[in-house]
Amino acid sequence: MSKLQVSLYRYNPETDSAPFMQEFQIDTQGRDLMVLDVLHLAKEQDNGLAYRRSCREGVCGSDGMNMNGKNGLACITPLSEVVKGNKLTLRPLPGLPVIRDLVVDMGLFYKQYERIQPYLQNDEPAPAIERLQSPEERDKLDGLYECILCACCSTACPSFWWNPDKFVGPAGLLQAYRFLADSRDGATSERLAELEDPFSVFRCRGIMNCVAVCPKGLNPTRAIGKIREMLLADAT
């Protein structure tokens, strides 16, 4: 049984002058492992290897990375889905500064998330028990609230690569629409006013890499279209 050829992006800013690719031979014993398991096996060979991981079941969003050219979560991506010709190349999420090996600085991603004020805003006095929604109102949040902020979508988006400081990015915009669509939120017009400039929403060019890579099967492009519709309805 031939071993899996794994090529890993390595960079330690304290010792390396430039990033480089390191080759590993991983014995999978013929099993269809998850990519995260392969990383554990590589770490047994070189325990200086750094990557983020936590829940190992696609819930926490820590181990987003670029696997054979496509972003995804290493913990829920089986080798049979990504490996081509017995080769696996793992790189950090593109477009964000690398801290070390597969660990990226998510600062810009979180800054854009913070900008859309991802929390319910409501000035009405709170009812005695809770703010109720009809089943139809609740249905509008499906496909929006499930986002785990793994950053696979935003770091696959060329518009986010070129303007990560100005374009909110697919992940942030999916959440922006999650609060715009929420019947309990009262800050709709303030939220829309923050988004009507040429960058925040409108830098989206409908490339749809976000939809192609989302490990949760969500559709940020559709949410961005809905935000545009709301902006248009508000301003015409």
Place this chain on the structure above:
Amino acid sequence: MVTNITNLGRSGLSDWLLQRVSAVILALYSLFIVGFLLFNPGLDYAAWSGLFAQTWMRIFSLLAFISLAAHAWVGLWTVTTDYLKPTGIRIGTQLIIILAIFVFLVWGITVLWGA
């Protein structure tokens, strides 16, 4: 909110709407011109000149030129903000683009209403 002063409409929403409306007008104009050429195989100067002598064709053409100017401004402004990071080079390129669009538009009008 991100501030911008060199884009056409000063607002992403208005730029976006202009881009789409102008695209529809340009598509209609292109289809019309292609259709006209197809239905007039032996096209001579008199027929071509006769087409542009009519007022409706001049209005349609001017509408298409203005659409092209708006479309180019919005589109090329976006390209410069994506790829040109040094401020001086970006503003310089934007000004050249806007001036060129202005010159082409006025030139187009003189061609339409000239001799």
